[in-house]
Amino acid sequence: MATTSFPIATASAPLVSVLLPVRNGARTLAAALQSVRKQQGVAWECVCIDDNSTDETPAILAHFARMDCRFRWFPSPGTGIVEALQFGLTHCRGNLIARMDADDVMHPRRLAEQAGVFAREPHILGVACRVRAFPVYAVGTGFQRYLAWLDTLVTSEAIWRERFIECPVVHPTLMWSCSTLQRFPYRETTWPEDYDLILRILESGGRIACLPERLHFWRMHSLKTSLNSARYSLEEFTRCKAHYLARGPLSGNDEYVLWGYGRTGRRLCRALWSEGKRPRAVIDVHPRRLGVIVAGAPVVSPEALPSLADLPLLVSVANTAARAQIRKFLQRSSRQEGRDWWFTA
Numbered sequence: 001m002a003t004t005s006f007p008i009a010t011a012s013a014p015l016v017s018v019l020l021p022v023r024n025g026a027r028t029l030a031a032a033l034q035s036v037r038k039q040q041g042v043a044w045e046c047v048c049i050d051d052n053s054t055d056e057t058p059a060i061l062a063h064f065a066r067m068d069c070r071f072r073w074f075p076s077p078g079t080g081i082v083e084a085l086q087f088g089l090t091h092c093r094g095n096l097i098a099r100m101d102a103d104d105v106m107h108p109r110r111l112a113e114q115a116g117v118f119a120r121e122p123h124i125l126g127v128a129c130r131v132r133a134f135p136v137y138a139v140g141t142g143f144q145r146y147l148a149w150l151d152t153l154v155t156s157e158a159i160w161r162e163r164f165i166e167c168p169v170v171h172p173t174l175m176w177s178c179s180t181l182q183r184f185p186y187r188e189t190t191w192p193e194d195y196d197l198i199l200r201i202l203e204s205g206g207r208i209a210c211l212p213e214r215l216h217f218w219r220m221h222s223l224k225t226s227l228n229s230a231r232y233s234l235e236e237f238t239r240c241k242a243h244y245l246a247r248g249p250l251s252g253n254d255e256y257v258l259w260g261y262g263r264t265g266r267r268l269c270r271a272l273w274s275e276g277k278r279p280r281a282v283i284d285v286h287p288r289r290l291g292v293i294v295a296g297a298p299v300v301s302p303e304a305l306p307s308l309a310d311l312p313l314l315v316s317v318a319n320t321a322a323r324a325q326i327r328k329f330l331q332r333s334s335r336q337e338g339r340d341w342w343f344t345a
Contacts, residue, residue, distance in 0.1 A: 014043040014070070016111050016175070017094035021076075021084035022061075023051035025102030028219060029060050035105040037068060041112030046100075048073040049088040051080065057102075081225070082193050085186045097181055101172040103219040110215035114175040117209055124156075125180045125206035126198075128169035129215040138220035149320070156207040161337060163202050164241050164314075164344045167195045173216040180206070191240035192232050199244040234267065241344065242271035249312050249342055250277050257305070257313045259283035259326065261294050264345040265316035269295050281308055302329060309334070313341035 018036055022029055036046045048061050050073060061073035074091060076084040089097065096118060098111055114127045133139045133147060146166060153159050159168045171194035184200050186193050201208065226232040250256055250272075258265060258279040269279060279297040281304065284290065292299045305313070313335065315326055323343060335341050 013093040013095075014045045015094055016042055016044040016096045016098050016115055017092035018044060018046040018098045018100050018111070019049075019085065019088045019092060020046060020100045020102060021049045021051055021081055021088060022053065022057055022102035023084075024053045024055045024057060026053075026056040026060060028103040029057060030064075032100065032102050032104055032106075033060070033064050033071065035108075036100065037064075037070075038108045039106065039111045040108050042115050044070065044098075044111055045093060046071045047088050047091050049076050049084040050074070051076045051084040080188075082186045082188045085193070089181055089185075092178070095178050096175055097178055098175040099172045103221065103224065104172055105217040105219070107213075107215040107217070110173075111175070113211055113213065113215060117211065118175070118177065121209070123207070124209050125177060125201055126169075126208040127175045127211065128173045128208065129211040129213060131170050131173055131216045131218040132214045133218045133220050135220065140220075143220065145320075153210060154212060156209050159208050159210060160202050162343055163199060164245060164342050166237075167192070167198060169198065169208060169210055170216065170218060171195075171198070172218070174208075189240070190231065191236040191243075192226075195237065195240050199240065203244060203248055235271075238264075238267045238271045239274075242268060242275050242277075245314070245342075245344065246272065246275035246277055249314075250275075253312060254278065255280040255311055257281050257283060257308050257311050258295075258297075259302075259313060259315040260317040260345065261299075262316070262318070264318050266295075268314070268316050268344055280311055283313075305333065305335075314344045315341060316345040317343075318345045 048071065050058055050061060064071040065073055072091065076087055096115055098114065100106065110129060114129065117124060117127045130151060133143060149166065153162060153168055162168055180201065184197060187196055189196055230236065254277060256277060256279055258269060261282050261284065279295055282294050282297050282299045283302055284299045285302065289299045290301055317323055317326060330341060
């Protein structure tokens, strides 16, 4: 695996390097940088990488660099978020790397609180925090459901256990140890670079914590890259998920059991086919669907699970109330979550 060569930290170097890539972010960039400038309780620098902007972004970055020497900015030698991030990392001098996006805002204590976790728990690889999305009128129902789910992930164990439902932490809230990003560099793939990084780290056994405080303010607007780039489409998220399911929970089996065949289940099934994995059975609770063949597999009731005990079970049910019922049902069986079965939606 390729590694990034980082500057060597010295006694005079800041503890935290804030890494902020930006492309055409002039509308919100100054507010983001002001929130970094207000950070309290920790020595920091802010490394900004301009990803070929055509608006006033370079002028804003230059203004902040003149006003405060803790801001340093560089034009990206390439194009795209991954190249900007990897290039930016070569200029970071801190032992801790905090991500930040140009359209978000930090609470003044975010960096200090996250750095404190690393001081107390030196074996942790990453620390996120809870978020507040704003403005309220721009937060759609999908994001509301996602944020409500994120708020339930209060331990590193929960983050690991539910990693295949959605991205279990908000990437621009994360602080990493420098050594973590040396070991796990950002990769150029067709799917989201943040979810890919998080799944690789969790796959390795690394722990990611999340502070319960809302220390990051996540701006919602129609021009967000995550809403407009094919890299962040549902199909690409599912392909990323299927890739890590295939080389993790499903690595010892070419077959699996799928509980749920709605839109999310069908999408996951297609993605797993491309990874060489196919369902042996599909679980459904609707009596009229029993016995039907879908995706080359028979539809069976949950009561048939004991006869399929040799196979991993993927539960692709998006409804939170239904997920709670399924978890309760499976807790009465010998199957263990995270070892024998996983939520994937």
